[in-house]
Amino acid sequence: MEIMVRFIGELSIFLILINQYQSAEVPSVSSKLGTITGETKSVTFQGNKYQVDRYLGIPYAKPPTGDLRFQPPQPFGSFSETYNAVDFGASCPQPSYPTMPKENKTDENCLFLNIYVPRQKPDEPSGHAVMLYIHGGGLSIGSGVFYDGSVLSSVENVIVVTINYRLGLLGFLDIDNEKAPGNVGLLDQHLALQWVNENIGTFGGDKDRVTIFGQSAGSTCVAMQMMYPSNEGLFRGGITQSGALSIPGMYHENNINIAKFYARSLGCSFETKDEVLKCLKEASSETIIKVFVDATSSGDFESAASVGATPTIDGKFIRHNLGDLLKKAETETFEEIDFFRSVKLINGVSGDEGAMFLTMGGSAETLEEFEVTREQMNTQQIPGAVAIMYGNKPVPEVVQQLVISEYTDWVNPDDPKRLRQQVVDLFGDFFYNSPAIEMSRVHCNGSDVDSYVYNFLPKLDKPLIPLPKWVKHASHGDELGPVFGYSFDLRDLFNISEYTPPEWELDLSNRVMRYWTNFAKTGDPNKPNPGLSVVWPKYDVSSQSYIKFDREDSIGQYLYARPTEFWKKIVPAVIDATEHAQTVTEQFGKKEEQTCDNDGNCG
Ligand SMILES: *[C@@H]1O[C@H](CO)[C@@H](O)[C@H](O)[C@H]1NC(C)=O
Ligand SMILES: *[C@@H]1O[C@H](CO)[C@@H](O)[C@H](O)[C@H]1NC(C)=O
Numbered sequence: 345m346e347i348m349v350r351f352i353g354e355l356s357i358f359l360i361l362i363n364q365y366q367s368a369e370v371p372s373v374s375s376k377l378g379t380i381t382g383e384t385k386s387v388t389f390q391g392n393k394y395q396v397d398r399y400l401g402i403p404y405a406k407p408p409t410g411d412l413r414f415q416p417p418q419p420f421g422s423f424s425e426t427y428n429a430v431d432f433g434a435s436c437p438q439p440s441y442p443t444m445p446k447e448n449k450t451d452e453n454c455l456f457l458n459i460y461v462p463r464q465k466p467d468e469p470s471g472h473a474v475m476l477y478i479h480g481g482g483l484s485i486g487s488g489v490f491y492d493g494s495v496l497s498s499v500e501n502v503i504v505v506t507i508n509y510r511l512g513l514l515g516f517l518d519i520d521n522e523k524a525p526g527n528v529g530l531l532d533q534h535l536a537l538q539w540v541n542e543n544i545g546t547f548g549g550d551k552d553r554v555t556i557f558g559q560s561a562g563s564t565c566v567a568m569q570m571m572y573p574s575n576e577g578l579f580r581g582g583i584t585q586s587g588a589l590s591i592p593g594m595y596h597e598n599n600i601n602i603a604k605f606y607a608r609s610l611g612c613s614f615e616t617k618d619e620v621l622k623c624l625k626e627a628s629s630e631t632i633i634k635v636f637v638d639a640t641s642s643g644d645f646e647s648a649a650s651v652g653a654t655p656t657i658d659g660k661f662i663r664h665n666l667g668d669l670l671k672k673a674e675t676e677t678f679e680e681i682d683f684f685r686s687v688k689l690i691n692g693v694s695g696d697e698g699a700m701f702l703t704m705g706g707s708a709e710t711l712e713e714f715e716v717t718r719e720q721m722n723t724q725q726i727p728g729a730v731a732i733m734y735g736n737k738p739v740p741e742v743v744q745q746l747v748i749s750e751y752t753d754w755v756n757p758d759d760p761k762r763l764r765q766q767v768v769d770l771f772g773d774f775f776y777n778s779p780a781i782e783m784s785r786v787h788c789n790g791s792d793v794d795s796y797v798y799n800f801l802p803k804l805d806k807p808l809i810p811l812p813k814w815v816k817h818a819s820h821g822d823e824l825g826p827v828f829g830y831s832f833d834l835r836d837l838f839n840i841s842e843y844t845p846p847e848w849e850l851d852l853s854n855r856v857m858r859y860w861t862n863f864a865k866t867g868d869p870n871k872p873n874p875g876l877s878v879v880w881p882k883y884d885v886s887s888q889s890y891i892k893f894d895r896e897d898s899i900g901q902y903l904y905a906r907p908t909e910f911w912k913k914i915v916p917a918v919i920d921a922t923e924h925a926q927t928v929t930e931q932f933g934k935k936e937e938q939t940c941d942n943d944g945n946c947g
């Protein structure tokens with residue numbers, strides 16, 4: 345099942361909290377919502393001790409249950425008595441894995457946020473810069489609970505907020521009517537941002553210096569929020585870690601077919617939309633999740649693909665396919681793109697993103713010996729990849745040939761060890777690298793907004809996804825440890841225990857946290873606190889400069905320029921041309937029929 349979940353969506357990345365409490369006086373804030381009390385915690389990073397006030401499990405929306413299921417979230421409002429914010433709220437309903445973290449309490453009443461406030465004086469009189477994290481997990485799994493903001497907050501002196509939002513069918517059912525309008529999971533995130541805008545001042549935060557960041561599907565959500573003009577004023581920067589806008593299969597017109605699949609699996613009548621809606625409103629969240637689990641563990645790709653509810657072009661939150669919008673932005677003006685270009689951006693990917701897809705082929709041990717023959721490359725890997733890329737659309741043979749040619753090392757075309765790396769490159773380029781570069785180019789092209797790009801290269805001692813030795817770089821999610829200052833326990837989900845990161849990783853973490861929080865404080869990753877290895881240059885379409893994070897950071901240029909050209913320009917142009925050629929042949933053929941006689945005398 346795990347494999348199928350990864351296949352339809354993206355990898356679940358869980359970080360698990362270490363619950364090390366140290367009691368001190370009880371921190372408390374009095375806001376217009378009422379009094380909220382929290383707890384102070386001590387953390388250690390690189391031998392130094394820090395203190396952070398945590399306010400956990402604050403409801404920002406009414407429980408999205410009963411009549412509110414599938415509905416846009418309603419603000420929670422104020423507390424009738426002092427709210428004791430010392431426990432995480434439940435995570436939103438999702439499958440439970442054998443390796444599920446201990447904090448796996450799930451409930452439909454799940455719209456909570458967690459706030460980490462440093463004990464240091466703010467860097468500006470206006471208050472602490474604020475970083476709101478949107479978790480990943482393919483929009484089907486995950487929770488804010490797993491991302492401990494304690495170290496990032498207290499070491500670098502910013503407020504960190506983590507949130508839950510509705511997942512899967514409960515977050516994205518869209519059956520084309522007001523009763524299930526779609527994208528409510530994204531609206532949850534938007535409401536959490538409004539909550540932060542209205543209330544973070546009480547916690548010592550500066551509502552005019554909010555940055556949103558996220559990884560994987562959470563990164564895609566960050567980009568989507570940056571394309572939603574109603575967010576104007578709610579944040580001024582975004583950090584997208586390995587997740588852009590043009591992911592294949594990300595947007596649908598609605599989720600009616602998915603809804604019908606659930607209704608049928610639940611034994612309901614599913615002829616009309618009303619019947620489907622009634623069925624899905626009455627079902628328990630457990631049975632809805634069970635349908636998901638059964639379908640994704642069935643081994644049947646079609647069933648698995650029938651249960652993944654995605655964002656929809658609902659006409660409100662999303663008015664156009666956002667991936668297509670990036671293409672059209674070169675020649676047309678869109679309100680979404682204008683808003684996108686008004687928000688500062690750090691965008692990046694890991695060095696071997698595509699290595700994540702190797703996990704579909706076996707465990708780390710078996711992957712050590714993994715090799716790909718030319719025959720397999722041509723008949724399995726490339727056609728398989730191309731099929732995922734273009735969904736149900738038939739792909740012209742010439743496109744397959746083009747992809748084979750691009751992903752062949754012509755010095756050594758049949759070397760199985762080169763070929764396996766080409767498979768990693770192929771998946772990485774298509775799913776992550778070229779969408780990311782395309783997004784950054786659109787962001788900065790013809791705009792003077794601050795835009796930055798990174799590539800996270802180093803293979804960590806314990807990669808989140810176990811990788812064979814021949815994979816030389818970091819893969820999907822590996823930057824998360826450094827971004828959060830390793831304040832998590834990977835035992836349950838990733839079976840990584842007693843991990844003490846080596847000193848070079850902690851140094852790297854120090855630098856990454858500094859760049860991220862500088863960006864949150866000033867909009868420039870190099871200010872106000874330098875002391876970093878290199879000055880991170882702005883990204884623009886001519887120089888295409890970016891930072892390479894590694895054991896020693898450096899500056900590079902033209903990151904993934906070739907694959908971006910290939911996937912975003914050449915392949916679409918060839919597809920257009922073959923479609924066009926076909927149309928011409930058809931027209932020409934018709935004309936011939938009409939005007940030529942059997943002896944070939946025409947006209
Ligand atoms: C977490 O899940 C396990 C196995 O499904 C279960 O035994 C345990 O009670 C759950 N813990 C919580 C806190 O819900
Ligand atoms: C930048 O935009 C111009 C038109 O506004 C377009 O011609 C050009 O191709 C774009 N450059 C990139 C790298 O996207």
Ligand SMILES: *[C@@H]1O[C@H](CO)[C@@H](O)[C@H](O)[C@H]1NC(C)=O
Nearest residue numbers: 442443707835838839840841
């Ligand atoms: C977890 O890792 C240990 C070795 O570190 C291994 O023996 C064990 O089989 C692993 N468990 C799972 C569930 O993968």
